[in-house]
Amino acid sequence: MAHRLAAIAFLAPDYDQGVAWFRDSLGFAVLEDKPLGLGKRWVVVGDPSGEGARFVIARAEGDQQLATVGAQAGGRVGYFIETDDFARDFRRFSANGVEFVESARREPYGVVAVFKDPWGGKWDLIQPARAIPFMPLQRQLALWAAIVAAIAVIVNTLGSQLAPFMFGIAIGYLLNPVAHRLQRLGFSRLAASLTLLLAFVAVVGLAGVTLVPVLLDQIALFTSKLPQFIETLQKLIAGNGADWLAAHGGAWLRKAGLGESFTSDQIQKAVNDLMTQGGAWLVTGLKKLAVGGKALLGFLSFLIVTPVVAFYILVDWHKMVDTVDGWLPRDHRAELRLISGEIDLALAGFLRGQSLVCLFLGLWYGIGLSLIGLDFSLLIGVVGGLLSFIPYFGSLTALVLALSIAIVQKWPQMHLFLMALGVVGVGQFLEGYVISPKLVGESIGLHPVWLIFALFAFGELFGFTGLLIAVPTAAALGVIVRHLIRSYQRSPLYRGRATVGA
Numbered sequence: 440m441a442h443r444l445a446a447i448a449f450l451a452p453d454y455d456q457g458v459a460w461f462r463d464s465l466g467f468a469v470l471e472d473k474p475l476g477l478g479k480r481w482v483v484v485g486d487p488s489g490e491g492a493r494f495v496i497a498r499a500e501g502d503q504q505l506a507t508v509g510a511q512a513g514g515r516v517g518y519f520i521e522t523d524d525f526a527r528d529f530r531r532f533s534a535n536g537v538e539f540v541e542s543a544r545r546e547p548y549g550v551v552a553v554f555k556d557p558w559g560g561k562w563d564l565i566q567p568a569r570a571i572p573f574m575p576l577q578r579q580l581a582l583w584a585a586i587v588a589a590i591a592v593i594v595n596t597l598g599s600q601l602a603p604f605m606f607g608i609a610i611g612y613l614l615n616p617v618a619h620r621l622q623r624l625g626f627s628r629l630a631a632s633l634t635l636l637l638a639f640v641a642v643v644g645l646a647g648v649t650l651v652p653v654l655l656d657q658i659a660l661f662t663s664k665l666p667q668f669i670e671t672l673q674k675l676i677a678g679n680g681a682d683w684l685a686a687h688g689g690a691w692l693r694k695a696g697l698g699e700s701f702t703s704d705q706i707q708k709a710v711n712d713l714m715t716q717g718g719a720w721l722v723t724g725l726k727k728l729a730v731g732g733k734a735l736l737g738f739l740s741f742l743i744v745t746p747v748v749a750f751y752i753l754v755d756w757h758k759m760v761d762t763v764d765g766w767l768p769r770d771h772r773a774e775l776r777l778i779s780g781e782i783d784l785a786l787a788g789f790l791r792g793q794s795l796v797c798l799f800l801g802l803w804y805g806i807g808l809s810l811i812g813l814d815f816s817l818l819i820g821v822v823g824g825l826l827s828f829i830p831y832f833g834s835l836t837a838l839v840l841a842l843s844i845a846i847v848q849k850w851p852q853m854h855l856f857l858m859a860l861g862v863v864g865v866g867q868f869l870e871g872y873v874i875s876p877k878l879v880g881e882s883i884g885l886h887p888v889w890l891i892f893a894l895f896a897f898g899e900l901f902g903f904t905g906l907l908i909a910v911p912t913a914a915a916l917g918v919i920v921r922h923l924i925r926s927y928q929r930s931p932l933y934r935g936r937a938t939v940g941a
C-alpha cells in the first residue's frame with residue numbers, strides 16, 4: 440500500500456496554548472481533543488476540510504522537552520504550509536498577529552515568506568509555482584510595453600476630454616474610505632455613496648456661490664491694475680535697488696568686474712524685460728481663468744460628468760477591484776497584490792494628506808493676508824493653496840505675490856511687507872513641521888523632486904489630464920522601482936554567485 444505522513448507532532452508548553460495558536464492565528468480547526476488520563480490529551484488540529492496539514496499537539500514535559508519548544512528544527516524552517524492564494528493568507532495571518540520575519544519573495548518554486556510561531560519556531564507560507572507554459576521575459580516586456588504605449592496614445596488623443604472622468608475617479612478614490620466608515624455606521628453602499636455625492640455637490644455649490652464671484656472680481660481688478668503694478672515695482676527695484684547696491688556692494692562689484700552690469704540703466708532694462716514677459720504670461724493665464732475655464736477643464740462637463748463618475752466609482756468600488764483582481768496573471772498574482780497594496784498606501788497617503796494641506800494653506804493665506812489688509816488676499820490664498828499640491832511651489836508663489844503687492848501697496852512703509860512675510864512664513868512653518876508630518880507622513884515614498892518632475896513631464900505631454908494622472912503614475916513607478924531594486928539586491932548580480940550558493 441502507499442504510505443503518507445498522517446500527522447506531525449508539535450511540541451508546545453501547554454495544550455490550550457498550542458490550540459489557540461493554530462486556531463486563532465492560522466485558522467486551523469480542532470479535529471480531535473480527547474482526554475487520555477493523568478492530564479494528558481490527544482489533540483489534533485488541521486485544515487477545516489479535514490484534508491491537508493494535520494498536527495498532533497504534544498505538551499512538553501521535563502527540562503529536555505521544554506528546552507526544545509520552538510527549536511525542534513534547530514533554528515531552521517521546520518514547517519511548510521502551502522496555499523493557493525498567498526496574498527489572502529498573508530493578509531489574514533498578519534491581521535491575526537502572526538509575525539513575518541521577512542517580506543514575501545519569489546523563488547523558482549513559488550512565492551514564499553517566513554513567519555514565527557509564539558515560541559520562535561520558523562514556518563514557510565508558500566504558494567507553489569504552477570506548471571504552466573512560461574512566456575519568455577522578452578515577450579512579457581514587449582506585451583507590457585505595448586499596453587503602456589496604447590494607454591499613452593489614448594490619453595494623448597483624447598486629451599482634455601478625459602479630464603472630467605479622471606477627476607471623477609480621483610474624487611471617488613479619495614471618498615472611498617469615508618464610504619466604508621458610513622457603511623460601518625449602518626448605511627448601505629448606495630446610501631453612503633449618495634450621501635457623499637450630495638455633500639460634495641453642496642460644498643462645491645456653496646463655494647461657487649460665495650467664493651467664485653469674489654475671486655473673479657479680484658482677478659479682473661488685478662488684471663486691470665497689473666500694468667500699473669508692474670511699472671511701480673519696476674521703478675522701486677531699479678531705482679532703490681541700484682542705490683542700495685551702490686551703497687553696500689559697489690566696491691565689491693567693481694573688484695569682481697561687475698560694476699557696469701549693475702548700473703541703474705542695466706537693472707532697469709533687466710527688470711523691464713522680466714516684468715514684461717512675466718506680466719504678459721500672468722495676464723493671459725488670469726484671463727483664461729476668468730473666462731469660464733474652458734481651456735483648463737471644460738466647466739460644464741466638470742459640473743455634470745465628474746459627480747456622476749465619482750458616484751458610480753463609489754457604488755461599484757468593490758466590484759471593480761474584484762474584476763481587476765481577476766485579470767491578474769495567476770503566476771504573479773501574489774506579488775501584484777502586494778505591489779498594488781503598496782501603491783494604494785503611497786497614493787492614498789499623499790493625495791488625501793496633500794489635499795488637506797492645500798486646503799489649510801489656502802485658508803491660512805487667504806484669511807491671514809485679509810486680516811492684515813493686503814490687497815488681493817483671496818486670490819493669493821486660492822493660488823497658493825492650489826499650487827501647494829506641488830511641494831514648495833505654492834508657498835513660494837504666495838510669498839512672491841504677497842511681498843510684491845505689500846511693497847507696492849504701502850511703500851515706503853515696510854510694516855505691511857513684514858506682516859505679509861510673517862503670515863506666509865508661519866504658514867510654511869506649520870505646514871512643514873506640523874501639518875504635513877501628521878497628514879502626509881514620510882512613508883509614502885514620493886520624493887518631492889520625483890513628484891515635481893512627474894507633474895511637469897505629464898503636464899507637458901498630456902496637458903491637464905496629464906496633471907491628474909501624474910501623481911498616481913509617479914506613485915506606481917516609485918513602488919515598482921523599489922521592488923525591482925529589492926529583487927536586484929537578492930540576485931547573484933548584486934550578491935555574487937558565491938554568496939548566493941552559500
